[in-house]
Amino acid sequence: MEIRLSTTDGLPVYRQIVNQVKYLVASGRLRPGQELPTIRSLAERLVINPNTVVHAYADLERDGVIVCRHGSGSYVAETAQRSSRKEATQSLADKVDSLLADAAHLQLGLEDVLNVIRNRHQQLKRK
C-alpha cells in the first residue's frame, strides 16, 4: 500500500491517509479482505506519529472502509468497494466543481466545457 504524504497542501496528515486509502479501495488497488499495514509499521514507513495512523484508521473504520479486528490487525471491509463508489463519485463531483469554477472565470460556457471533455476522452481512447 503506497501512500504519499505532503506537508505543504494544508491537509492534516490523517486526512491525507484517509483520502488516499479511500482512493486505493475505490480504484481496486486495495481489495476487500486485504490486510492493511499495522499502525506501527505504517508510522515507521511514513515517519509519522503512530497516533496519526490510529486517528486515520479510526476514521476509516467509522466510514466503513476498513474493519479493525482486535488483535489481528486491520482489513479492508467487504462492502468497501460499493460504499467507496459513492465516495469516488463525490470526489469527482469536487473536481467538477473546481472545473466549472475555472470555466466561469475564463468565461467559457457549459457547452464549451462538454466539448473539451469529449475531445480529451477521444484522445485518451486513441492512445
Next chain:
Amino acid sequence: MNTPQNQAAVIALNHVSRRYGQKLALDDVSIEVPRGIVLGLVGANGAGKTTLIKHALGLLRAQQGTVRVFGLDPVARPVEVLGRLGYLSEDRDLPPWMTVSELMRYSRAFYAGWDPAYAERLRQQFNLAGNSRIQTLSKGELAKAGLLVALAHRPELLILDEPSSGLDPIVRRELLEAVVRSVADEGRTVLFSSHLLDEISRVSDQVAMVVQGRIVLHGPLHQVLEAHHRMIVRLVKPAADLHRLPGSVSASGGPEEWTVICNGAVEKFRQALRQAGGEVLEESGATFEEIFHARAEQRAGTVAGNLQS
C-alpha cells in the same frame, strides 16, 4: 490546581517569565504536556524554545511562575527529574575525547533503567562504530550518538532541542524514524523543538508555536490545520482594515486581491467582509507554514503596537 488534566501532565509551566537583561525571552508562558503526547515546539531562532526547554530541565531557575516536571520542581529535585528523562541538546556537547563505546559505558553508570541490549541495538541501527572518537564523528553521527544516550535508559520523557539542525535529509529521516519507533514502542512523552515545519507536521500530536517569547498557538495539530483557512479576497474599497475583521490572523497582498489567513470563525469573517464590500474568490486550507508566518506577523504587530503605546 489539581484537575485530572494537571495530574496527567508530564511537564507543566505556569506563568513563567524570563528576562535576560533588557530582553524578555519568555513572556508569561503557560503550557502543559500531557503524558504520551508528542509536542512539537516550533518557532524562529531566538523565539524562546531553548529557554523554555532549559526551564523544564532545571538549568534555568524560573524568575516568575512555576515549573513542574513529573510533578516535581526540576530545580529543587534535579536528581529525580533528570534520571527519568533523556535530553538531546542543541549543541551536542558530548565529550570529544571519548569513544562511542566509552560514552555508552560512562552514561550507563548514571541511569538505573539503562538497557545495554537496547543500547547495543540502537548503536547498530545508527551504524556507529564503537571505537570511533566523538571528535571524529560527522554532525549526523554526533546527533545519533546523542540520541542513543538519551534513549538507551528508556526515559519516560524525551526532550530534543532542534534534533535536525544542520543535518542532511538522510540522517534527519533516520533520527525521526528512531523517535517514531520509540514512541510506538513505549508511548513515551516527547517534547521536541524545531524550526523545520515539515518535521513538526509529520511527527507531532500537538503543536505549540512560540513567537518572541509567547505561546501564540497550542493544540492538536490536525485541529490547528483544520481551523485555519486561506482565503483569497477581492476588496472593492481600498484596504478596509482586513486585520480587524473577526477571525482574521494576517493579510497580505494588495492592492485589490489579498490573501487572508483566517482562524475559526469563517462565517463571521465572510459576513464582515461582505459588509466591508469585499468578496471571497478562493478558499482552501492553510498550510502549516502559512499559519506560522501569519501568527508570527500577528505577534510582531502586537509587540510593535505595545512598544508604541
Next chain:
Amino acid sequence: MKTAIRALCWELIWKNRVVFPALALLLAFGAASSVLCAHAAPDVWWASYVRGSILVAFFASVLLGYALFTLMESNEGWRMNSMTTRWFVLPLRTSLLVVAPMVLAFGFTVLLFSAWTPWLKRIVNDLDMTYMLLVFLAGIAAMQALAWTVPRRPGQFWFLASLIFVVLLYVAIMPQDARGWDLRRMTWIKAISIVGLLLAVFALYAARRNRRGDWPGEIPLAWLGGLIFWRGVRRRDFASPFTALFWSDTKPLVRAFTLSWLFLALILVGWVYLMIQLRNGNIPFGFRIVSFIMLDIMPFLGVLWLAGYGLFAGCEPSTGFRTRLSSFRATHPITAGNLAGMRITALILGWCLVWLPLLGLTPFYDGELKGIPDPSSPEMLLRLRAALAWKMALSAHVMVGALPLMLRGRLEGFPVVLLAGLSSWAWTWILAMFLGVEERPGWLWLMVGALLALKLAGAVLALVHSRRIGEITWRFAAGLLGGWLLVTGGLIWILPTWQTGGAWRAIGIALLVPLGRLACCPLAVAANRQR
C-alpha cells in the same frame, strides 16, 4: 597593506584586552613592593618574601605576555588566542601573517621589560637586563615557531612549551654568573640572536607549509605513547556515578600528566645532583635565583597548572579554562555534591602525585643553599620537618585557589585563573608576614583566632545549607571536616617544636589548609548548573 597590518594587530590586541589590566596590576604591585624594599633596612625579615613575590609577579607578566602571542585557536576556552588558522583564508601573504604578530610581540616584550627593569634593578642590581631581554625575544620566536608548527595537538604544544620555558630560564640567568661574563657577553648575544633569527625563519616556513595543508601539525610521537602506555582498556562497568565522573575527568589527562611528571622529576633530580656537586665550590648567585624559581615557585605554578588545566574547571578538561558546565554534564542525574566532590578528589590526588615527591627534594635545596654541612644531622631532620609542614600547607592553599569561583562558571580564561592563583598566593605572603612578627600583641592573637573561627563557621554554614537543599550527603560533610582535621593535625604534629612560636605557626597552618572554599564548592556547582 598598511590597513591589513593594522587590522591584524587590532585583532590580536583587542580580543585579548583582558590581559592588559592584569599586567598593569602586576606591574603596580612590583613597583610598590620594590620601592618598599628599597626604603627598608637591608636585613628586615620580610625582605626575602617581598623580593620573591616581585620575581613571581614579573614571571607571571612574562607568562601572560607569551600567552598573548602564542596560543593558537586550538586553545579556545582560554579566552585568549593569538594567530588563528582562520587567517589563512585572508587575501594576505603568509609572510605578513607570520611577521605581523612576531613584530608586535617583540615590541610588546621590549615595552614589558622597560617597564619592569627599574623595579627589578632595585632588588637585584647586577642582572644583565639587555641580555635577558634578548633571550626572551628569542623565546618569543621559539614559541611562535611552536604555535605554527604543532597547532593540532594541544598536549604536545604544552609539553614543548614547558621545555622551552625551562631552557629559557637557564639560558637567561645561568651564563651571567660565571666569571668573565663581560668577556663572553658578546658571544652569547650573537649566538642568541642567530638562534632567534633561525627560529623566526622556521616559523615562516612552517606557516607556509601549514597553509598549503602540507604539514603534519603534530610531532609523530604516537608510537612512543603506545610504547609507554598499556593499551588494555578496562572493560568492566563503573560501580557508581562517582567512579564514572572521576574516570571521565582523569582519563584524558593521564598521558599528559604522566609525561609532564616524568619530565619535571628528571629536571629536579638533575638539579639536586648539580647542587650537590657545587657544594664544594661557591654556589653562584644565578643558580640561587633559578633554584628559587624552580623549587619554590614552579612547583606552586605547577600546582596551579594542575588545578587550572581542567582538573578543577567545571567541565571537560580538554576545553581548557572554560568553566561553564556543558549541558551534557549539567543534565546528568547527580547531585552538585557529587560533581564537586569528584573534582576535589581528583585535585587532591593530583596534588599528592605532583607535590609530595617534590617536597622530598626541597629540604636538600634548603639545606644546601643555607649551608648545612652534614646532610644527616638532626638539624637537617628538623629542617625537613619544618619545610614539609609549611610547604604542604602553602601549596594546598594555593592549589585550591579560587576554586568555588571557577566552579561557579562565571569567570573564564587563563588570565583569570592566573590571577586567582596569584591572589591566594598573595594571601599566603600576608599570612607569613603576620606569622613572622616577633612581638605578638594580644589583638593579633584575637584577630587570628577570629579569622579561624570565621573560617570554620563559614564552612559549617555552607555545608549545612548544601545539605538542606539536598545537594550533598552527611558523608560528604563529615568527610570534608574530618579530612581537614586530619590534615591540619598531621601537619601540626610534623612541625618541629624547636622553632620559636610553635603555637603561632600551628594556627597559621590551620588557617592555610583549605576548608571554607572546599565547603562552598557544591553550592558553586549547583549555581553553575541552575542559573
